Amino acid sequence: MAAVLAVALVVTPSAWAVELDAGDWYVTRTGVQDAWGQGVTGKGIKVAVMDTQVVLDYPAIAGKHVESKLVLKDGATWCMDRKKELRMDVSDSGLRAGDRGLYVTHGTMMASYIVGDGSGYDGGRGLVGVAQDAQVTAYPIGFGVSWLGGDVPLCKVGGELDFATVLRAAVADGNRIVNMSFESEDRPELVEAMVDAWRAGVVVVAGSGNDTEDSGPRDYVGEPVKTNRFPGVLSVNGADESGNANRRDGGVTLLAPAEATNGYAGGDEREVEVDSGGSSSASAITSGMLALVMGKWPDATGNQVLQSVVRNTQGNTSGEPVFDQDLRAGFGVIDLPRLLATDPARYPDVNPLLEAAVTNSERHEETRGMYTDRSDWGDHLIGTVDSFDLDGSTPIDVTREASLVGEEYERQKSAWAKVEQCRKDGGADCMQYSATRTGQAASSSSSPSSDNGQSAAPKSDVAGDGASGADASSSSGSVWLWATLGAGVAAMAALIVVACLVVRRRRRLQAAVAPVSSAVASMPANVSGGGRW
Template identity: 30%
Template sequence: MRSRAARAIGAALLAVTVTLAPLLGAAPTAVAATDTAQANLDYWWSAYGIDAAHDAGLTGKGVKVAILEQQINPDLPIFEGRSLRVSDKPVCAEDPPVATTDANPSSRHGTTMTALIIGNGEGADGIRGIAPDADVTFYGYGSGNCTPDIEEQISPFGYGVKLAVDGGAKIIFTSIGGTAQEGDGPAIAYAIARGAVVISASDNPDSTSDSVGFSPLTDQGTINGVVSAAAIDRNADLQKTDAGDPYVIPQTTVVAGGVRFPSVGRDGDWTTSGTASGSSYASPTVAGMLTLAAQKFPDATGNQLVQALISTTNGQQHEPARTEDGYGYGAAWLPTLLVSDPTALPDENPLMGESAGKTTGYPTSEQIEAAKAGGFVVAVESPRPRSFNEDGDASAAGSDMSAVIGWVVGGVAVLLVIAVIVTLVIVITIRRRKAGEGTHS
């Protein structure tokens, strides 16, 4: 029996299909066996009403989006006329190549995820971006080992988030899975404090999926404040395990289309297209929706955008209600997201604590408050927290503290010198008196 969440999403999809029947030609509960990856992408494009959003002028213009991936080929025709920049500040100390013309798994994956945001439809894959006019910066880990180029204990994901926030990104997403690390808490707190949204793809059921393999119960989606996106097919079903069972990620925030989608290129060849499935596709889909919402409601904070995301799922506006059957708060839904004014919602992140599926305990609310006051604060518990401003230098607060310490140390040194001089004067005076007494005896 399908879960209540799946039935609700299926009902929303069915309603959309009835409305768009002349365009789609098939109900989501009876997908034709001959359907292609491109047909799947076109189906979700129509279900999400993306053309209608674009016609209304919502194309992501003016919104900064950061993509955390491994590699990309930014010179492909699919990016012509788009605002795409590969960050010149490396995430990794090894400074591996990020922009490459080599069609390998890392570059094809990063290129495909970027195309889902700003692709122009050129090429065999035909991928069009949800937010074609967004201002995109790509932060790459390279295809090999990556040691974050920072002294702090932080993962490439965490450091990428920090760099993205420094670059002014409003929407930050990754489709590269990884294990949650406590050292990333300050980076996520920094993003939340600066009004950004962080989205991460959840785990996939097998090692052939788009995401790097990791434990589904300890992935980045368990971090407080992070939107965890999982994939569903046109029947509103989750991905399946080898045994044919639904692959349930309990910490899922929302689900989105991501099964049998086209990919840019094949190994060694950029001119053809492959087919892939995975939460990798759900992450940029959700990020694209939030980008359009951020354009329409420029005064909305990242917290408010997340509030709107989880209260407009399944094609309805409602009080957020979460399940642990792998659907989270439901299916992200662009049409209802765009009619819900997030500025009327609380400016607090709703994805904090176990009730939201978060199990790591970080970042804490104290870390977020510290980040609001001092930027990227590494250690809240320290009496003198080390803070960094947007350039990664010591913050003004840190500089002021250093100045105070310098004055104190200097003052103590002066007092010691005075004490030594006074002591010498006293000793010399006493000796002279004794010498004088000896002479007159």
């Protein structure tokens, strides 16, 4: 660590005066502090934090725009964990310092990396946020616990938490950024909720996970049943100050500060310490930086901000997205000064991560047709492509609804073509034809959230067989394992393992038959966070 980091600095403006130290390098060495000095603080930008419960009176966020909003299925007003030991209520879903012996939680830290003012317990240091004046709404998707990584208790009694329902509520509430510092596999409704977020112009940021070994696909193709690898999600891995990551992962799209940053060792701790923050803190820090960018360039759409992010990473002067072929850095290390200096409105209103996943998937025999072809699916709801990870042992699960991903990319691409034609013709307000401006009409769920913050149930726009208009030949060569589900089986709970059969395309050799799970847990099985969280 450079000696200069050991020198205490003072946050500006003075309203947030707190001494910064080596563990705050994500503020002092990335252009964040300079942005504050220019009056760029994320004011007016709403950020959703989907995570564990937040300690609302944690000193660093107690005086900030932070609230907690519990969103349950079917209008439920309370829930408990399976053991009936923990309870959350819609009327009071946050925690207070000392509740169940907790002073911080994983969700508390993520909110603090976005808006925290650095205040800590007993007059000591706390966590400093990147976007001091942003507004954070915490949407708990799990109970606060003392451990800051691993499985967390979920709502199972009284009311249930459902990822799609919570995400729809966050979108309906006007959040421009949704931070998800966890990894999870979800039910098929994940696809519709994510696609609706794209149609609303919302940017979703997720932690890539914290495997210490090389992992993930061998190219960026997305994984449509995983929240942190879903095509279009900004999947962030942690890096040190030199921009180095600790592993290869084809699902990573960006690197951001995480190593040697301030954090807490456990939920019962009251003092910060410097350690590895993992992809959790990297994603939250990224969300804060994006809030600064959106505050600086309020007319840019979420897609245009993402275009700027992938085109203006550290060391990339080409003006185009450049993906790391070694699979360590995605599109590179986030470069806040360049993002603040570059108006994103110059770029297409097309999600570049969505575009990359769809186009890359069509280049590989194993993944071709993931998002574009359903012509021979019949009654099957879930398929599995040939193994496509770095060691060739893990396949990618694909749901029938994944065709919506390809359709959304085509919609965005077509909409931008209309914008460009309008500009060529000398038209006025050509952005009225953009994907973001026309997205609401295309959304599968346009109903506002209900009184308890729950979005109305979506109306499915998934067609029957052949839902995608793509040529069936585009997926020739892909081998799928099918989970065969009848109507009665499909309605059953998650984690049911069913028999499957192999469908061959164009006389390819039959693959090994193996059971495929009909659905998977609807809440995070693993909260991302290296080392401590």
